[in-house]
Amino acid sequence: MDERILIVDDEKDMLVLLKRIIEEKTNHIVETEYDPLKVVELLRKHQFNIIITDLKMPKMDGMAILDRVKNIQPYAIVVIMTAYATIETAIEAIRKGAFDYISKPFRKERILMTIDKAMEWQKLTQENITLRNSLKQKKGFPPIIGSSPSIMSITKMIAQVAKSTATVLISGESGTGKELVAKAIHYHSNRKNKPFITVNCTAMPEQIMESELFGHVKGSFTGAWKDKRGIVQEADQGTLFLDEIGELNMAMQAKLLRLLQEGEYKPVGGLTIKQVDIRFVVATNQDLKKLIEAKQFREDLYYRLNVINLHLPPLRDRKEDISILAHHFLKKFNFLNDKKISDIAPEAISALMSKSWPGNIRELENCIERGVILCRSDTIKIPDILPQEPVAHTSPLFDHNIYTLPFKEAKEIIIKSFHNKYINWILQQNNGNISKAAEQAELQRQYLHRLIKEENINTEIFK
Numbered sequence: 189m190d191e192r193i194l195i196v197d198d199e200k201d202m203l204v205l206l207k208r209i210i211e212e213k214t215n216h217i218v219e220t221e222y223d224p225l226k227v228v229e230l231l232r233k234h235q236f237n238i239i240i241t242d243l244k245m246p247k248m249d250g251m252a253i254l255d256r257v258k259n260i261q262p263y264a265i266v267v268i269m270t271a272y273a274t275i276e277t278a279i280e281a282i283r284k285g286a287f288d289y290i291s292k293p294f295r296k297e298r299i300l301m302t303i304d305k306a307m308e309w310q311k312l313t314q315e316n317i318t319l320r321n322s323l324k325q326k327k328g329f330p331p332i333i334g335s336s337p338s339i340m341s342i343t344k345m346i347a348q349v350a351k352s353t354a355t356v357l358i359s360g361e362s363g364t365g366k367e368l369v370a371k372a373i374h375y376h377s378n379r380k381n382k383p384f385i386t387v388n389c390t391a392m393p394e395q396i397m398e399s400e401l402f403g404h405v406k407g408s409f410t411g412a413w414k415d416k417r418g419i420v421q422e423a424d425q426g427t428l429f430l431d432e433i434g435e436l437n438m439a440m441q442a443k444l445l446r447l448l449q450e451g452e453y454k455p456v457g458g459l460t461i462k463q464v465d466i467r468f469v470v471a472t473n474q475d476l477k478k479l480i481e482a483k484q485f486r487e488d489l490y491y492r493l494n495v496i497n498l499h500l501p502p503l504r505d506r507k508e509d510i511s512i513l514a515h516h517f518l519k520k521f522n523f524l525n526d527k528k529i530s531d532i533a534p535e536a537i538s539a540l541m542s543k544s545w546p547g548n549i550r551e552l553e554n555c556i557e558r559g560v561i562l563c564r565s566d567t568i569k570i571p572d573i574l575p576q577e578p579v580a581h582t583s584p585l586f587d588h589n590i591y592t593l594p595f596k597e598a599k600e601i602i603i604k605s606f607h608n609k610y611i612n613w614i615l616q617q618n619n620g621n622i623s624k625a626a627e628q629a630e631l632q633r634q635y636l637h638r639l640i641k642e643e644n645i646n647t648e649i650f651k
């Protein structure tokens with residue numbers, strides 16, 4: 189990418205000279221401006237790597253330019269030049285964030301060297317910023333959101349168990365946050381600067397699993413053309429998260445038991461026993477006790493794993509968390525999609541709370557993501573998150589309790605219910621277009637309109 193330099197000086201000759209010097213010796217794009225009052229506008233238009241500015245200018249001085257640059261383009265580098273060099277002004281400029289200070293008249297080499305140094309410095313700081321951000325992502329982990337008593341007690345448990353090295357068994361339905369909790373345990377532990385490694389026990393066939401976990405020595409099987417370190421060794425000093433532990437086959441269960449009991453393992457084809465120091469966290473959405481009864485899971489391994497049990501309740505049992513989670517995901521997906529949706533409508537929250545969420549928090553997260561993407565206003569409304577499900581016309585119009593009511597009352601309820609279901613259906617078929625719906629239903633438009641009003645149906649949600 190070409191670097192861009194802006195030179196500001198009220199002496200036009202100086203601008204021409206500097207531009208020529210820089211363009212002769214570098215590939216940088218040089219722009220010049222003799223009116224300091226126009227600098228702000230330029231800074232808003234283009235990103236500059238370096239701004240070289242004169243100090244004394246009639247309308248606005250170099251210090252003020254430095255201020256503007258720091259506000260508008262904090263990563264741009266400012267170099268100040270002046271014929272009135274005093275040590276005081278130099279110090280003042282550097283203190284305010286200038287990169288360097290050049291006294292006029294200067295030699296060609298001096299200016300070129302300063303530019304080189306500035307570019308180099310900028311590259312380094314940029315790399316540093318990227319590095320810091322990626323470290324932040326690795327080190328930090330998404331917060332555990334929720335204020336229900338069950339989530340509160342889980343967060344408390346995490347804090348308590350994190351500092352120990354005891355094995356933790358996390359159970360719960362799919363999407364309840366098992367992996368999130370496993371990470372939280374690791375990042376709250378003294379091992380937080382060591383690796384956190386996840387192994388999904390379903391994903392790998394038996395032989396591959398063994399060599400992936402424990403590594404192998406060269407020549408131990410066809411294709412083992414050199415020694416390979418296993419995941420277990422990579423996780424030494426850190427935390428190993430074994431996900432879907434209920435899927436682990438019996439042979440691997442025996443090997444895992446040894447690793448848990450003694451901290452020992454043998455690479456495939458190896459003769460020497462290796463020792464590691466690993467904290468284990470395992471997760472399952474199966475009932476391990478049932479697997480033990482079915483002789484698919486070793487009982488001794490179960491007791492080794494189940495030192496501390498954290499059970500994550502399904503979302504339907506902690507509905508009070510739905511609103512706070514939904515708002516949390518709104519923020520997340522606003523950020524990821526560069527959107528500025530400010531809220532979720534109260535009726536949309538009520539609708540979310542009335543659902544049963546078989547896919548738990550993951551399902552809610554996907555639902556809000558969809559809402560953020562579809563939403564065209566500043567508030568997420570019901571149709572953005574819960575698209576109208578087709579009204580089944582085979583569904584019974586009324587249940588048998590209706591017969592216990594007096595005839596007139598029962599008839600009114602049934603007619604009302606019929607109106608409501610029919611109108612919803614016909615509007616949905618016609619994307620909320622009342623004229624088209626009336627035509628299809630062979631009704632007068634005005635009559636349909638009146639029914640819609642009576643039933644208090646919002647046609648917008650079908651659009």
Ligand SMILES: Nc1ncnc2c1ncn2[C@@H]1O[C@H](COP(=O)(O)OP(=O)(O)OP(=O)(O)O)[C@@H](O)[C@H]1O
Pocket residue numbers: 330331332333334360361362363364365366367368369473513549550553
């Ligand atoms: N309490 C919570 N606060 C915020 N986000 C959560 C919470 N619980 C779960 N999530 C989010 O929901 C999603 C699913 O969570 P996670 O992957 O940890 O579930 P899981 O129990 O491991 O699911 P599975 O059994 O399907 O693997 C993730 O994106 C996670 O960050």
Ligand SMILES: [Mg+2]
Pocket residue numbers: 366367431
């Ligand atoms: Mg998981």
